[in-house]
Amino acid sequence: MECEKDDRILAGEFMIKMKNIAKRYHIGDNIVNALDGVDLQVSEGEFTAIIGPSGSGKSTLMNMIGCLDVPDEGEYILDGEVIAGCNEVQLARIRNRKIGFIFQSFNLLNKLTALENVELPLVYQNLKTSERRRRALEALELVNLADRVKHKPTELSGGQQQRVAIARALASQPSIILADEPTGNLDSKTGAEIMKIFHKLHDSGHTIVLITHDSKVAQQAQHRVNIQDGKITSVNNE
Numbered sequence: 001m002e003c004e005k006d007d008r009i010l011a012g013e014f015m016i017k018m019k020n021i022a023k024r025y026h027i028g029d030n031i032v033n034a035l036d037g038v039d040l041q042v043s044e045g046e047f048t049a050i051i052g053p054s055g056s057g058k059s060t061l062m063n064m065i066g067c068l069d070v071p072d073e074g075e076y077i078l079d080g081e082v083i084a085g086c087n088e089v090q091l092a093r094i095r096n097r098k099i100g101f102i103f104q105s106f107n108l109l110n111k112l113t114a115l116e117n118v119e120l121p122l123v124y125q126n127l128k129t130s131e132r133r134r135r136a137l138e139a140l141e142l143v144n145l146a147d148r149v150k151h152k153p154t155e156l157s158g159g160q161q162q163r164v165a166i167a168r169a170l171a172s173q174p175s176i177i178l179a180d181e182p183t184g185n186l187d188s189k190t191g192a193e194i195m196k197i198f199h200k201l202h203d204s205g206h207t208i209v210l211i212t213h214d215s216k217v218a219q220q221a222q223h224r225v226n227i228q229d230g231k232i233t234s235v236n237n238e
């Protein structure tokens with residue numbers, strides 16, 4: 001079953017539209033306002049960085065954007081779908097179709113080759129084996145790993161592993177690429193190579209949301225959203 005559609009958004013206004021999002025955690029008698037009245041808008045094709053110090057609410061916000069969790073309050077519309085009213089099954093479907101996740105720790109399966117890692121999420125999209133392979137190879141070529149498709153993660157450098165993870169995110173042709181500290185485990189030179197790939201994806205029309213505490217990384221995005229104590233404090237454009 002589809003979630004409720006929002007016609008204004010389907011008309012192509014925003015890829016991400018959040019209004020007054022709140023998320024609270026209860027620890028004993030204490031309440032942590034992890035997100036406290038967050039408004040966020042991202043248009044199709046934009047490259048946005050969300051930056052803030054440790055504990056500011058970045059991962060909580062990423063979980064909301066990526067439909068891994070739903071807010072306690074507020075509205076969230078992602079690519080025309082109203083997220084707040086969705087159940088677990090609907091959220092999982094939306095994640096598979098609309099979000100390409102990239103994590104700091106790559107999250108690849110060590111027993112599978114690079115190619116198999118990239119193909120795996122496509123299994124849930126009911127694609128033929130030949131189409132899965134074609135898409136996975138195309139994504140690996142885009143991140144310049146055509147000569148490493150048979151390697152397993154342990155036989156690849158950190159930068160190469162992150163490029164496999166980017167290829168995996170791309171292969172399902174998501175509406176947005178959502179990256180949480182994608183350069184956090186890499187040295188600065190390798191991190192810069194990964195950022196180059198994000199620029200290439202942005203140039204070819206992808207919508208990217210990148211979460212970081214590193215101002216040098218955030219500086220490279222088109223828009224910077226600053227978060228502090230669960231609130232958005234400022235938005236800077238390039």
Ligand SMILES: Nc1ncnc2c1ncn2[C@@H]1O[C@H](COP(=O)(O)OP(=O)(O)OP(=O)(O)O)[C@@H](O)[C@H]1O
Nearest residue numbers: 025032034052053054055056057058059060061213
């Ligand atoms: N599952 C949880 N239960 C209780 N409190 C939580 C939980 N997850 C996060 N918090 C609290 O919510 C606030 C925001 O946490 P969050 O993980 O979103 O921060 P962050 O900006 O991602 O930090 P970091 O840069 O260290 O990853 C923090 O005060 C944290 O202690």
Ligand SMILES: [Mg+2]
Nearest residue numbers: 055058059060
């Ligand atoms: Mg975090």
